[in-house]
Amino acid sequence: MASRWALAEDLSATAIVAVGIVLGVWAVLLALELRARRARSIAVVLSGALALVALVLAFMRPARVRAEVSSVGARVVVLVDRSRRLLLPDDGSTREARARAAARSVRERFSNARVTVLGFGDGEPTPLSLDRPGPPPGDDSDLVAALAALSRAPGERPGAVVVVSDGRLTRPGPDEDEAELRRVLGDLGIPVHTVGVTEDSPPDAAIRRVHTAGAAVAHQPLALRLEIACTGGLSCGDVPVQVRELRQGEAPAVLADGVAELDGSERATLELPITLDRAGGRVVEIALTAPKGDRIPENDRRILTFNVARQRLRLLHVAGRPTYDVRSLRRWLKSDESVDLVAFFILRTDEDNPLTTDDSELALIPFPVDELFTEHLPSFDAVILQDIDAVAYRLAQHLPALERYVRAGGGVIMVGGPSAFAGGGYARSPLERVLPVRIGETDRPYDLGEFVPRYTEVGRVAPALLPLRELVSEDLPRMVGSNTLGPAREDAIVLWEHPERRAGSAPMPVLALGDAGDGRAIALAVDGTHELAFSEFAERTAGRAYGALWDGLLGWLMRDPRYEAARVQLVGSCIAGEATRLRVTRLPGTQGELELTVEPLGPEGTPRIERRAAMPASGSVEVDIGALPPGGYSAHARVGKAPATRFDFACERGGAAWGDPRPDSARLERIARLSGGRFVRPNRVDALPLPPPTEVATLREVVPVLPPWAWALFAAAALGWHWIERRRSGLA
């Protein structure tokens, strides 16, 4: 049992300082007073000194502390790097396997200590079992965040930290200021030992980093700044690099080519401008052609998802003749400040006679069909074909380009009229292949029977028609005929149908939506939606129903999230070979089972994953789609009968974490040195110093010398004696 003196435990440092100052001032004043009065009575001095001591003791109340103490092993935290980078191959094994082996050696080395093994990556470290596979690794290895979390943690502070890593940490970075690093390590106040798991820098050509200058905006050039590296003794000269956009249903589109000139250097920077024409999530592949001897081919390409914003919607509106239907659509499009509208209306045909041969008297320009549908077509976000004859106006020859345009991500709307669909020569045309309905040759391209379009079950829940339904419920104006359409395509959605006409065994579609490759298409088989803008029916809503309808249709066409039936997102990130999960959130109004299909971006014919899941009444559901190979993917989630929502995403093998496979032992050495720790190799873990054991008191007894009242009485008596002596010597 050990014994020692102690002061009263209820005294704070501030109180001790305050009392010390008061008593010190008192002693000084007494000395000055005695000197000034020349009354040098020994009794006054003695009584004063005694009173001072008595007051100090009454305040401090000394006690005797007896304790029984036992020693336990120090607490040691082993931080194992959990970055995906450690999955890199390393001499027949992986860095991760070596890190686990090293951590086991550390645990053995500190067998007398209390060892906690944690994995660190992004954010706070988490417990890690060295014998079982851990959670999926992340992109980062943030040691600074892990050490900060340890210093903040309540309870016993560790006696030492051992970091097991390859040294290529996200933080502290390679150029971290020494003072800053010292500050981070100083917060913890204990030695940080480091174990470098590898020295092997494999021969490798890699896309080390991808930077973009600003955000991606549709139709605007985006500069990709690529850092290409060649390390580990691999000899690289000129390294070709290609950037491609992965698209659904067709071959990737080359966006840019370049060459990284690495002659004699380890690193080169290459700037490639790319232009993405379609808004939303676009998957872009950046790939280099590596020289022979490259040991890590996985980091030769990056597959990234760019969220492309749209500043303005660029629309091409082509109409075969001016009508009130054209008028209404144009007026609505022009009223939207965010729409850049390019319109061409056929105002005069060869049969028309303007009664002048002088063109200068006419305000007409030739319909630039060739220019529009070749040179300028990709610059439009969507094309609206309203009642225009494809044959008469030489549009037919451009329909293959229009099909490619839609498959590449463009949008198209065909609005009805006598010259639309079969009446305009679109039957069996390439454009028909991307429309959501079949057209088919017919000798009756349109019907003259009046009718009111009927909502389908899907139409009742489709968010694209929600704004319209909110205004006029399911009421619709009477139409004076309809185009003749065939049945809807397999994946298409019919929102309105004809109450009497049939297409095959089903009612004839009147309004249908469908995906085609990367793009979307809408078929509207009537020319009377202007009745929503201007008619006795329109008066009910002051014409707002027209805007509500077209806002929804155009919004759906442009993948505006407001008009999607569900929201799909990745849970975490998609890493090739690891289980991937998608979270699907149902939007209000939709109900039913979730049908989820995932297919690789690229030419059709590739296998696809299909999942079904019950959707909860509210909230979201997570669906495991298994392990995917590297590539771009398109997920289509359909809740009940609502239109499917599309979500494109990229899946990489190593991702950014594999961009730089070189180990960085120097950084680990620096961390160890600045914290007072030691850097070792896995085979030299025995050289790590053992931290001193922690003493734990098992029994503690506090015995005061006197009770507080006795100290107070003693002080009072001493003060009283001092007061008497002062009076005797003539002091006040």
Place this chain on the structure above:
Amino acid sequence: MDPSRRLVLKAASLGVAALSGARALAFGEAGAFNPRLLTGGARQPLAGRETGASRWSWELVRRTSAPARLVVSRVAADRPDLCAEPFAIWAGSTDAGTLSASELRGLSRFFALGGLLVVDDSDPENGVFGRSARRELARVLPESPPVRLDPSHVLFKTYYIIDRPVGRALGSGSVEAIVRGKAAQAIFLDIDLLGALARGGDSWAFDVAGGYAHREQAARLAVNIAMYVLCSDYKDDQVHAPWLMRRRAGLRR
């Protein structure tokens, strides 16, 4: 002529539905230009100018790709079907009288939906109808007084390039309009446009001061007004601007 237009013309020429006031239209015709004659306030003697509206459609159909209804109808300012279509012509030669409260409401709804009304003074020499129509429309749209349209306004280049408005009479040589937002919603003509277009049997109903040339100018203005109704400011689009500026400059040289 393409089949759709033939259909429209055929349906329109029958005119049975229009005469009866019912809306039994064919596919493609519901959006056809229809110069309806507005009635409201004091009854106006048109003296055969009704046929001018029909001729207006006929000129539009033969000169342009726009479909139009040849047999036109009358529509009362206080009837709900005023808001069935976005165009009407209010023509007359005497004081327009005072519009009733229900007529004011009807016209107010028509303009609120974006309708366009042409006020055509059949007797521009004394201008009584034009002035009274302005007075009454000021009660409907008190916040929007008529303004003179600039010669560069799109109305003068929607189909033909026109330097000045001409009808049966030459008028003031300008066009005034109530402009709301960017759109002209009430166009005031002091040229008796319907008079220039009206037919009496196989010949023209009224003589035109400048003869054939002026009657042709009147027909061109009518076509331009129809195109303005159907395409609004289409010819103000950026893609058309350089062409039209060059042509207008050439025409004036």
